[in-house]
Amino acid sequence: KAEGALSLLKGVLDYTEFKDVDLVIEAVIEKVSLKQEIFSDLEKICPPHCILATNTSTIDLDIIGEKISSQDRVVGAHFFSPAHIMPLLEIVRTNKTSAQVILDLITVGKVIKKSPVVVGNCTGFAVNRTFFPYAQGAHLLVNLGVDGFRIDRLITNFGLPMGPLQLQDLAGYGVALAVGKEFAGAFPDRTFKTPLVDLLIKSGRNGKNNGKGYYIYEKGSKPKPDPSVLPIIEESRRICNIMPNGKPISITDQEIVEMILFPIVNEACRVLEEGVVIRASDLDIASVLGMSFPSYRGGIVFWADLVGAKHIYNSLKKWAQLYGNFYKPSRYLEERAIKGIPLSAPASSNPTTKARL
Structure with a gap:
């Protein structure tokens, strides 16, 4: 064959x-x-x-x-x-x-x-644009003092096949830099710039491509967290200097999952409002089939509606005040949270887009 x-x-x-x-x-x-x-x-x-x-x-x-x-x-x-x-x-x-x-x-x-x-x-289209905060949210938390391996573990427990840092290892850091540059140019208001990927490359790491990243990759065995990456992460934290009073933030497991996934929901709201997809179910299917979002959770927008737009909006608003514009709630999310409208309900019609389709 x-x-x-x-x-x-x-x-x-x-x-x-x-x-x-x-x-x-x-x-x-x-x-x-x-x-x-x-x-x-x-x-x-x-x-x-x-x-x-x-x-x-x-x-x-x-x-x-x-x-x-x-x-x-x-x-x-x-x-x-x-x-x-x-x-x-x-x-x-x-x-x-x-x-x-x-x-x-x-x-x-x-x-x-x-x-x-x-x-x-648009830059990133539907799936990569919606999920561009995935890695960025992880880098923001890491630079706030959160253990990166804890983030990956909690995200895999949620149902994704791998956490954001291991996914970056798999893709390779060259891809991370190229894609990051595109998104920083397109969405400068909500891009978190991190020195960590550059530091990893300077230290001779390129993820799974050369067997050394956040994890160690050896043939025939599962990836193992690499303790020798910790001084590089510390250097990134020193350069970023965003930890409140220089101390790591205290955060629960649930907050970590939400601080990684709610910015993705927020970007999904912008994708819906702009008519990049014409229905929420398209984004749900794309998130499951393209980003391996757990199918039993129904897709990114379906899951967000279960969690509730109000809780997502209030959380993002609080984090935006504490940690900056990366978390700033979108207009679409704010409007629906206040009015109690599901995120998946059809957006106000965009006649040009719909007629073309």
Whole structure:
């Protein structure tokens, strides 16, 4: 079976063989200039009906496609890592993407046994944008003196397959820096800047890629917390200098889980308000299939409604006063908490978005 699959593949060294293809998916590193160059080259060679898709996880598609004329063919085909296991295919539409391109990509997704969800275009799209506070919330807590391994343990007890620090180890720190830069540029008002990843890289660590991160990775055994990372964390705390009176904050297990997950709910509210997804259930499905949010909790928005918008809003408001804008409640969350409306109830209609879909 493997040989049969490999026999269908053909490697080429230039674009000349692309003259008859129906779909191209670009999957190079997150570098805007390189992606723009590739799309310009593809437009010249590929047939006029060919779909020009990108697998970018964060970069705005309008920027990637801005140098080509046929922008109606540009679409996001964002697979989640590891792509052969994760079932979600996030199909990202711009305001110029043709309806036919979206429908064709949905069909391709179903044929390859993925679950396609159509989302709008913005930095990070629906899933990575919603979950960008995941790692940042962990770094904020770590720099406030909370034990990072405790954070990971509590989040896995909640039901996610791994905590934010182990997930960063898995992705590699280069990815963390590149993605962090994109989000810092797009959402400077609510980005927490941490020196910790730079310090880890300077100390020769790159997570699972080289076997050394927050955890030690040895073949055949489970990741183990690495005590030698603690002086690096202490150095980060010294540089950040955000611990009240220089002392670690005292915090319960429940507060840790909430301080990691409530900012994600808050960003989900912004994604809903902006019409990046047209219904809360799309975000619920995407959070389960793309970020492995525990399915028995129903998805990020469904779970938030069980917890209650009022409790989430009041908690975030309190933390924003103590620890800054990272926790500042969104307008959508505030409005629904005050009026007692579920977060999953349809947002005020955005006629342009809905008509296009």
